[in-house]
Amino acid sequence: MPAYCAPPLDAAVLRAVETALVSHPTFGDSNHIREQLAVACRRCLHTLGSALPEAGRLATLLDGAPPARQRQLLGDTVLRCAVQHAMRRLQLPDGYGLPLPQCAALFQVAAEHLRAGLPGGPLAAHLPPMARLHDTRAMGEEDTGADIYIWHAWQEDTPYARAFLTIMHDNHGAALATPTPHERTLLRRGLRLLETLLPRLTASTLSHVQLVALLPELGTRRGKASSLPLRGHGSVFLNRELIGNPWWLAEHLLHEALHQKLHDLRYGHSLLAPDYACDDGIKICALWNAPDDDGNHDWHAHRVLAGFHAYVHLALLCLQAERQEAVLTPQYGPIGQHMRGSRRAIDRARYLGEQLHSTIWPELGMAGRHMTQWLLDALDVLDTQRRPAGATLHLLLDLYQRQSRQLAAFLMRQPPPDGDALAWQAAHELAMTREALHMLDRELPPASLAQELHWPQARQRILQALWPLTHDAILMERAAYPQAQALIAQMVQQSSRQLAALGALA
Template identity: 30%
Template sequence: MMNLSGAVHAADRALSEHPFFGDSPRILAKVLARYRFGLELFAERLPSLARAVATVEKLGDADARRIFFDPLVRLMLERGFSELEAGRLMAPHPLEELLPGALEVLPLGLCESRMPSRLRVGSKVPKWLWDVARPSDPYAQALHSAFDGIFGENPKSRGTLLSPEASAQRKIDDSIELLSMLLPHSGAAALTHIEAIALLSARLEGGTVLSAAGGDLTPSTIFLSLDDLGNPWDIAGSLLHEGLHMKLFDATRSVSVAAAPAETIQVPWRNIRWSIVRTVFAYHVYVHLSLFKAAALSVDRALTERFGDPSAYATRPHAMSVVNNGGGSRFGRSIDRARYLGEQLQTTWSHLLTPQGRDFVRWLGESLAPVDREVFGEEAVGSAGDPERAAYQKVPGLRARPATQGECLMVFSPGAPKLHWLDLNAWLIFELSDGRTFPEMERAYLEVIGGRVEPDEARRQLRSGLESLVRSTLVVPTRQKGEAV
């Protein structure tokens, strides 16, 4: 059996190897190629860009990244793509000023060059820290405007940018090193998608903001509240969290994961509905944070002597924390949320994903599964303990109706109330949940599936589908027949 550290190492490597979603050098190469091609197309409609575009074309990838990953330049590049596709790209355009200006200040990035203090963190792919001490500068004003767009739309929200100090630089440097040591493949890769870090103190309607990704308004930038995060383990976790968002932003420039991006779903730990895109992004993060938690549990003494024992820090519980992961509530841990989202995305919500999206979800789940078994050691199927020692039956009072043409079964749960859509596989497992024990279900399932899939894959599909039905409260595990009360 694989040991704890071996399981963590294998998952860390696996999560950095998928050609579309894990391989950061490949993802970043595609981003740079997209921007180079975009500039070529833009210059055909903005002739004044021609000389700057020719210069950019000759740059190596490191300098090209400094140009393209600058928050304001990247913002205008994405605007350029939108205008190009809408047939509205024309002069005058902000890129006509920004691009030559970015070339002039190399090897710094354009916005970085306007910062009063020049603080960088990280060594492999250094990131620069926003400094807000010069708000009169037009580039600083533009960054502030973008920040206000994130935190100023809701009257119940407030946010303040903070200027960095040397102590903040040291904290972030230490946390980058900690993350890179714990997850040298997937963690270090996520960091390469971050270009800039801004420090903030902010509240949204839901509470204190610990970290955030800039998204479309401040591309390539993440925000950290160092005072609220407090310790290097949770700062490292937030760097991983936001770096993963940046990584998936970059990956989905060329690969679509959502077939119905406008569709929304409800998760049990939030009182607002999420878009399916947000759900996929969240699952990506929870899988990696579960791995990060497992890595922290297997850490050697040298790291705890340097960064402190995670259990020694006092902080409020939350699912993103390594120090206090909220195990007292049903979905208080990252692993609980990863399990739930993974099962739902592979079953109930799978029709909302593209084939690439379903492959993405499957890859994440398969990468984490050995760590889940080895580290967390809990079965995800309800509360009946070992699923192979339980029997399963449908929840009383359900209403069901087949949609034969759509090859699915509609099931309404009055207790929720909620309408569930079961695909053919889930439908079969649902029908087999008539009081049979797990071994009895397995025999019947294999008889139906026959030679269409390998037996091991069929068993995986049965277990996965059954776990999803239990989580959806359509099926309940009970005591095995003849077991003592």
Template identity: 30%
Template sequence: MSVPDDDLVSVERALASHPEFSDATLITLKAVEFYRFALDLLCERSAEVDRLANGIRDADGQIPAAVAEDPLVRVTLDEAVSRLEQGFVDEAAWSEVTTMLRLVGDALAAHGPGAAPSGAGLSAGRTVEVAPGRAAWLCGTGQDSTDPLARTFLNTFERDFLRGVPGDLLHPGPEYADQLDAGFAALGALLPELAASVGAHYVGVGVVDVRTEGETFLAGNVGRIPGVVFFSPNRMSRPWRFAETALHEGLHLKLFDIQRSASIFTAPERLADGPKVKVPWLKWSSMVAPNEWALDRALGAFHVYAHLVPFRQALRTRLTPELLDRFGAPEAEDPPSLYRFGGDRARYLGEQILSRGGDELTYFGREFVTWLLETVDRVEEGVRV
């Protein structure tokens, strides 16, 4: 049964505006405040950190949002605060923080106080509009860059994203830039509120050629480069194909930001050794693709599948002649597409997380999973919200 569009509007609005679970304005602000607070904690314990931080504060005495959103800044602060929670920050960690702050200060001096420190050295000013009013910087290859933050970003890309798999960061020429613009625009035209909510969590975008054996790389992001998604040209070549992937990857970024200000799991550090969710659609298991997932991995997949349910319904009910003329028709067969399975897989994963989570889930976590499950049911059953 297709959901009447006024019902789909209500569901989309809920997925984009729930004050705790989905409102991008509040969630991104809380994430920025988390990193500002983290830096303030370190400033209290180090005169050198305090001095360097003061050099990058704005006229109101705040760390600029573009700095607090920077992936290298976030990773450095996350690691330092983690050590602080364990009782001490060693000399190497303090050195990483002070080095990062010096490089950020140099980047702001070179590119302007509103610059994204890592992105400024990588993008040469190129951006892509990921949602109305939201531009993400577009990664260049950085081959000729002497910018220290750019070089650090590229080293992190090699070490933590590629992890030994053959691949390259590609130059985002006009053709790739046009494809990215078209794909994000298609998502925005199909699901305007949800696209804006997800787009708010994008900081950077890259184009990559990753050569994996036995499977086709589509897109990905990694925790050590938060806010940045790397897309394969194969996935960018058709707007609707890209729209699904941009939604998928953006939801991972969104969940990362949600967890910066709200605890879903009582002890995230224990999850690797905790309860597992069997994944029945994965018949084989490997180190890269196990068919039993820890609760946090199951949650990430559940979060995506739950949002692919309204994406599928929107493809059924919202493709006007104007959209078809502008973006073409969705592919009849796109094997990597996941939205065809969204409802069943979302329901299975959500129920498994609730039943197996036990004391691993906080009250907020259980409410979050329950809310998403209810949303899936509303879309699939055509019930007016």
């Protein structure tokens, strides 16, 4: 069975990659990215000024404000939503987003906030001091994480709080959770761990976040780790039921903040082609995601680019965490299964990078192509045991193994719903695996009839037979390997749908 840790790298190499990821003048420097975002937002406000005078007055005030002040104000989740929603309402008659009169009122409040010289944005202005994510301590201008707040149900009758809750209801249909004192402690502990592992990358990435909010584990979100429902507008949402482990929290906090950083980058740079249209665009299959009717396994260009960007950074985080685990365990506990592992992050990044080059390339803009190559260069440093191009069996088996554990847990909780159906499914998956192995002159080890008919045991036999194939570079060069790999992909995805129909993945 696989180990999800890649070979360790020297501390100096990891520091060099971290420096590269935060210092690239276009794709890494957060001050530059946020300055370009401010330029784009001011341009939109000036455009809106012809229909909404409040937008024009705010734009004029921002034009005369210091760059750091512009970045702070325009990082406000609600203000950025108001700009986007107002632009859309003037361009498309689809009724999307906040009404124009409400947007105008929000622009007016933002102008008053700016004139008064208040820090941050209007949404966080009414949150209590205890809601700061960082511990209260003196910080310089460069420590932009000092502006991050944890959402509390506090003075909710302000215009910005009302708008924020409206947007949240439209995206989630449920109220946000107000964190307990213990949950605030947990969030700060996870942040301290992240800062310990990657101090420069944490400061850079979290400068794109103003608000962290906790979601109750309800309805369709049950089991979902984190969420980015506001299209990247400066807020991160985490499942409150899952924040107890600091390693998990460090990874997910960085992951969601990276999406914010990339979203900000999209405002000022041509990451996607000018004629890119999501609905008609090319899609690739994220092989580690379960196929479902919502298409969560089919990714468009913007999601492939976002995933690639995130996984390269997460590979660095996991390598650094694995290197320092022994030193940090007394304070934070062992990593265990609470991080995805450097090998898994590298493998997903490599697959998405290859797909960007081979399939998605026509849908990338000039900046998107340059960023892809820059990130591939960083990945090449981290990936010291690169798999042959086109190899995907390890990604398929990652999903198959995770779902095997879910199946075993499901069957332990309740009697099998239909023993004959489970036995047929086991036999079907074994038959497809035998066929794929036969193409490569390999065989499935013999087993008893009971093992053949017991679905969880059959899946374990399949994993034991197939995992060695993911490391055999000579075998991967054989002409039959792509066909065998495609057959395994068909088996894994068909099995996943069967598990979903059974209710084992809920």
